[in-house]
């Protein structure tokens with residue numbers, strides 16, 4: 001039987017303010033309508049997640065503190081930098097028995113170091129190595145900057161998730177090149193635990209609202225290509241709420257990412273996650289078996305790629321193979 005993994009998570013979208021303006025984004029808020037969730041809200045979400053999740057996923061717009069208004073708001077809350085605030089939220093999650101996974105965007109090495117000690121793993125979608133119209137004027141979407149963050153994470157030995165966004169104007173050659181870059185990063189640092197192959201989904205009210213999503217045939221081809229190019233120990237992940245996941249599993253994907261029973265997918269709110277039971281039913285009578293993992297992949301658990309202050313939690317939550325210990 002081939003193992004297909006997933007992580008039970010709770011999704012915490014800390015702020016939707018972002019310095020980038022990706023043409024396909026339906027998540028970003030502007031200075032007149034953004035939000036920043038406070039600690040009471042985070043605490044309530046974490047309380048709901050108790051015994052229902054292993055992972056606290058912190059996602060947010062990139063570098064919101066480049067905006068003075070946001071910076072002032074943080075200062076009133078007692079923080080000099082946004083990442084310091086996120087570090088405190090990660091600490092709250094750990095106290096509640098959840099393992100943080102943060103997607104920090106393009107940040108400095110010092111920020112990655114701060115986050116490293118309170119995260120089981122971290123992530124940054126490479127998306128593509130091509131310069132695309134979709135990312136025009138987006139400082140954080142310059143491919144070299146994103147590659148540098150992934151490289152720095154490797155040097156800091158952070159188990160890392162990255163991925164490609166498919167269908168935003170890139171060519172097949174761009175896709176191949178993007179995968180080759182990720183392969184090389186992993187060959188140098190050994191830290192890429194998974195690569196998400198995510199299909200673009202148009203969002204109403206965005207510049208890309210009329211663009212089509214890639215077809216399932218294109219995604220199957222993409223997953224097969226990723227499987228061929230990436231090292232065998234790097235898992236291909238696909239989001240099960242964005243396409244017919246069973247086709248993509250048959251094509252070589254072996255992870256379904258974070259699935260929440262508590263919070264929606266705030267980036268794709270129109271696409272609810274399938275229940276874990278329904279995924280299990282779909283895989284029933286096939287050659288695949290569904291298994292829960294932690295946000296840190298089993299081999300990094302076994303090899304001890306985690307900070308000291310997470311060791312007791314990870315050791316309590318994992319089995320001998322590094323998977324999530326059975327809760328029953």
Ligand code: SF4
Nearest residue numbers: 018020021022025028
């Ligand atoms: S997709 Fe991400 S980086 Fe781009 S504008 Fe939206 S929140 Fe910002």
